[in-house]
Amino acid sequence: MLDLKFVRGNPELVREALAKRGSPVSLDDFLDLDEQRRDKLFIVEQMKSRRNIVSEEIGRLKKAGKETKDMILEMKELSQQIKERDEEIKVIEEKLQIILLNIPNVPHESVPAGSSEADNPVVRTWGEPRNFDFSPRPHWEIGEALDIIDFERGGKVTGARFSFYKGSGSRLERSVISYMLDLHTAEHNYVEIFPPFMVNRDSMVGTGQLPKFAEDMFKIEGTDYYLIPTAEVPVTNLYRNEILDGEKLPIYHCAYSACFRAEAGAAGRDTRGLIRQHQFNKVELVKFCRPEHSYDELEKLTANAERVLQLLGLPYRVVVLCAGDLGFSSAKTYDIEVWLPSYQDYKEISSCSNFEDYQARRAGIRFRNDKGKAELAHTLNGSGLAVGRTVAAILENYQESDGSVTVPEVLRPYMGGLSRIY
């Protein structure tokens, strides 16, 4: 959510910034409602002030045994008017809030122009895609052949875009999760969180999934709860409506969670394999910091996620999202894309974003600054990494001509010493 006063004071700037995203929002209604609100507020506050003064006077007169009938009648009338005007203001404020909640974040000045994924500049590339002396197979074929992933029965037991891991596959998934968490906690100073996998509506609004993207979520019928699409939601909302001790910043958290996404509008995309499932595992990195540090923190966070791929020996590249491809709440995002032989291309495996104060304002996440004043924190997060896609990348990049898969060195301790799945 943008600052109401900022939008009021800089409508042109906001219009331009949002046009860069390719979905310009009309601010005319907003500015008109804002003016109405302030006009009405000014009047009703004067009325309330009078009510307070006279009511106090009534108390004094009553105590002195004086006549107060006329004053009470007048105040009764005044209170009725106040009530009516308060209603009007409430309606206006609700409309304003809806508009404000549906305006995306303003892209950072360093974000390149562009309208789609195709316009995202490559920032850097790491590793060389392997040259296979045989025809490499996609991970879903490898997984099925080794009997370590079962897509067929996933469909039977639940439905499309669900799967079972089995045996070494199951252990590989678990190993990747543990490995990532151990790396981020031991070497990158993140404090591990194990969050709830369901959150209430306020949390979903806080991080920006709602109200705009309700169709992407799974909601638990008969409750106010949603299945989380990412651990970002519970972990960022950990400090919702709190004023943090400024000394405690920056706060680094990492969290494993299952993630649930309805994938509305993704019909026909990535229909095979682990790439796009309704339920997948992810290790998420979340940061809370002072505004002046958030862009340094974004670089560091991205580097922390890259480190996982480097240690796993998986080739990747980093792209910076152009304005048109930027997520709703984000001011700047780097995507890390891992090499997938089956796609003959790089595929997103992590998305690292600085939300600046956009989420913090929605969620009321503040800290006490050096002057003792409450100030909005900046929030960041990134995948560190998406586990299913990591497993897919391992299976494909480490496959051997005999159909077996070499276990990356760093994962072997987690695999009970297993060096090859066959």
Next chain:
RNA sequence: GGAGGAGUAGCGAAGAGGCUGUAACGCGCCGCACUCGAAAUGCGGUUGUCAUGGAAGUGGCACGUGGGUUCGAAUCCCACCUCCUCCGCCA
């Protein structure tokens, strides 16, 4: 699921329709005094938000949340949420 109890500032805690109750008192924190320095002590300060204003300031709102009663609500009424205790059930 049933029966009780409780939610007030950073923390603890008082207040039970208007009477120095934006909120005592204690702790914490900041400043000043005393001191060579510190401790102890004393004095002062210490919520957020909205509106208005160049600023100083002025005003509105907020005592878990949302409604209601009243000229006036932290205080009375209703609903909901959270926490605690006991019972039942359960990994």
